[in-house]
Amino acid sequence: MKTQSKILLLLMLAITAFACSETDDKDDQKPVISMSGTEVFPNNCDTLYFGEAFTFRIHFSDNQELGSFSIAMHNNFDHHSHSTEVTECVFGPVKTPVNAFTFIEDYPIPEGTKEYEVNMSVEIPLGEGTIPFDEGDYHFFISLTDKAGWSTQKGLSIKILHR
Template identity: 40%
Template sequence: MKTIKKYTIITVIFAMTVACRKNKENIDTEKPTIAIDTENAFPKQCSTIKRGTSFTFSSTLSDNVALGSYSINIHHNFDHHSHSTEIGECIIEAIKKPVKPFVLVKTVNIPAQPQRYNAELQIDVPADIDPGNYHFMIQVTDLTGWSSQKGISIRILE
């Protein structure tokens, strides 16, 4: 009887050790990525967009396990603030006070949770918004909650 208890305890401890190791191996620890340097990605750093027109946001998003959603945030940069993800300098207009700035915040769920997704979203720029410097922020989140951001400086022209 003591031998059976002994082997039962050893078997349970062994099973728990193997199960814990397997769970640790399956934990997602990688952030998703945003490709804005591909040929058909848009906008790119320093892109210009005419107000009163539409354009298509395009980027390749990827993750090692599964993507969940992405979001777009467009806001003015009339005060010359910066985001740590921006790359390179663009033409900067003088600091000005916003009257009717363009603001867009949009979240899109990615269907079927793929590892790679070609995001495309048509964006209409109203004709009556303030032209000038803007930030185009992209955030992608995977199914486990990891997220990455990219900030792009753009200009909206008259």
């Protein structure tokens, strides 16, 4: 009986030791997209222009390691919502797209990075061939994924116009 009790006690101690050490390095937190700071661009309700480049500036962070990010722009002519910002923007009238602009790009973040400042030029073309893109309300969507697979998103309402 004493032998069985000792074996059972040792087994319980071993299980407890292994259970505690396995979770110490586990990443269970989403990465952070920081919209604070004067240099962040674009912000909710900002205006961009067809045929021009703008500088996308933002700060990303993660408790362990960042993975990649993507940006997407698509029309919001029907005023659908997936904005993550509290600021309400003034929208143009609801309309049917004829030649709406769409942009989707993925970008890697260097290995081992916990903090990353994005400062990159993004070109918005005038149109497709000789047909100009539809101006009006658009969404600017930022998605950030860490190395463990956790992700977070920010959706902004913007306008893209012709000068």
